[in-house]
Amino acid sequence: MNIDSRRILRHALGVSLSLLVSQVIDWPLSFLAAVFTTVLLSLPIPPPSLKFSFLFVVKLVGAVFICQALQPFIEHAPMAGVILVALALFGTFYYTAMGGDHMIGGFITIGLTLLTAVGSVNIDALIVVTKSLAKGASMAIFMVYVAHALLPDPPSDPSAAAGHHHPSYGKPDPREAARSAIRALAIVFPVTLLFLLTNSSTSYVVVMIKVAAMGQQASEDDTGTMANKLIESTVWGGIGAVIAWVVLSCVPSLTMYILLMALAGLVYGAGIFKGQGMHPKGAMWKYAFLTMLIILAPTVGSMAKGQAATDRFWFRQFMFLGIAVYGYLAVVVFDAFWTGKNKSKTA
Numbered sequence: 313m314n315i316d317s318r319r320i321l322r323h324a325l326g327v328s329l330s331l332l333v334s335q336v337i338d339w340p341l342s343f344l345a346a347v348f349t350t351v352l353l354s355l356p357i358p359p360p361s362l363k364f365s366f367l368f369v370v371k372l373v374g375a376v377f378i379c380q381a382l383q384p385f386i387e388h389a390p391m392a393g394v395i396l397v398a399l400a401l402f403g404t405f406y407y408t409a410m411g412g413d414h415m416i417g418g419f420i421t422i423g424l425t426l427l428t429a430v431g432s433v434n435i436d437a438l439i440v441v442t443k444s445l446a447k448g449a450s451m452a453i454f455m456v457y458v459a460h461a462l463l464p465d466p467p468s469d470p471s472a473a474a475g476h477h478h479p480s481y482g483k484p485d486p487r488e489a490a491r492s493a494i495r496a497l498a499i500v501f502p503v504t505l506l507f508l509l510t511n512s513s514t515s516y517v518v519v520m521i522k523v524a525a526m527g528q529q530a531s532e533d534d535t536g537t538m539a540n541k542l543i544e545s546t547v548w549g550g551i552g553a554v555i556a557w558v559v560l561s562c563v564p565s566l567t568m569y570i571l572l573m574a575l576a577g578l579v580y581g582a583g584i585f586k587g588q589g590m591h592p593k594g595a596m597w598k599y600a601f602l603t604m605l606i607i608l609a610p611t612v613g614s615m616a617k618g619q620a621a622t623d624r625f626w627f628r629q630f631m632f633l634g635i636a637v638y639g640y641l642a643v644v645v646f647d648a649f650w651t652g653k654n655k656s657k658t659a
Contacts, residue, residue: 316585318463323353324577324586326459328570330451331609335566340440343609344448345455347521350577350605351418352456354598357590359460365453370422371605372449380438385503386508394508398501400424404502405527410484419449425504425524426517441517492530495538495646499639500527521606522632526639529599539643541596546636548596549603550629552576556608557625569612575606584589607632 313321330349336341353358360368378400386393401424408417426441468578501521526542556572583597584590591597 314468315465316587318465318579319353319356319585320581322463323350323581324574325463326350326353326455327430327577329458332566333455333567334448334451336614339444341448341517343605344444344521345451346573346605346609347602348419348448348452348453349599349604350598351414352452353412353459353579354584354594354601357464359457360453360497362396367604368416368419368453369449372419372445378424380442383438383585394648396503397424397508398497398506400494401504401527402497403528405488405496409492409496410486414528414657418525421500421528422521422524424498425520442610448613466574480514491650496527496530496651497643498646500524500529502642503635505640517570517632518606518610518628519635522635523626524605525602525606525642526635529595530639530643539640539647541599541629542643543636545596545599546603546632549605550607550632552580552600552629553607553625553629554603557603557611565617573605573608576601580604585657595620603632 327346330346331343334345334401349492380398382393382400385396401421404421404424408414424443426445434577485568500523505518507520529545530538556576559572560569580597580601584594584601586594587594607628608644611628
């Protein structure tokens with residue numbers, strides 16, 4: 313079996329298993345396990361080492377404590393709290409743009425946006441989200457090991473022998489990295505600020521995950537077509553979610569749900585991997601699958617609990633499309649006023 317075919321199968325297997333276990337256990341925000349799993353398995357790298365897993369947990373926990381430390385500022389000194397949140401998000405995007413681990417950067421961004429927005433309204437909800445992040449991340453790492461054990465890379469694969477490293481594209485230019493980080497901040501921070509000012513941010517946790525993913529997508533990709541990719545990933549993810557939702561409305565069962573997500577993992581995975589590395593549009597398809605997942609998974613959870621889910625599903629669809637249009641405009645305006653030296657560079 314070709315290495316890219318093996319990775320596509322492993323991606324579908326890991327995400328579907330993660331969804332199955334999280335649905336069976338059903339802790340709050342359990343779908344985060346599948347979100348983290350797809351981020352981990354959508355990169356053409358070997359399974360994470362024990363050292364990486366330990367550092368990952370330490371950094372994620374560190375981000376959680378940073379967010380909790382920001383809460384007194386947000387509550388009692390709002391202006392200082394807003395500035396600190398902006399600096400924390402910029403630091404995360406700059407870390408990614410400078411060649412830092414995309415997985416860690418993505419997870420910390422999700423943690424920052426969720427914890428900051430939710431914690432500004434309800435400290436009890438903050439504790440719930442903190443526990444859900446920890447459980448989801450731990451489950452994701454476990455499922456990645458399971459998926460690699462069931463579908464390991466062939467011994468002759470060069471990346472398998474190289475260890476846990478990302479492909480090297482040379483040392484990033486700090487000025488260009490700062491530009492990418494500020495552009496990602498222009499997408500994420502205004503929405504984060506909006507939720508900091510509203511009393512219903514706990515109702516929009518899924519929206520914040522999408523916004524955080526868009527920010528990481530912008531910090532990873534500095535090409536001139538970045539704005540179009542934000543729209544493309546949202547549209548293709550939405551199409552997949554609509555197809556799956558229609559099928560589930562006809563056959564509402566957990567088995568059908570897992571099979572549909574496994575099929576989606578194969579379809580989107582074919583656009584993520586190519587040869588020994590990623591497809592030229594791999595990042596776009598990765599975020600398309602992520603979009604499908606975060607639209608569909610929470611809605612299926614609501615349906616399983618007997619709640620009205622159809623309205624929520626279509627509401628999330630329109631919200632995500634609106635956010636993608638905003639992200640598109642933010643990138644276009646930003647690039648018009650701050651042109652980078654490497655607009656033709658590929659991620």
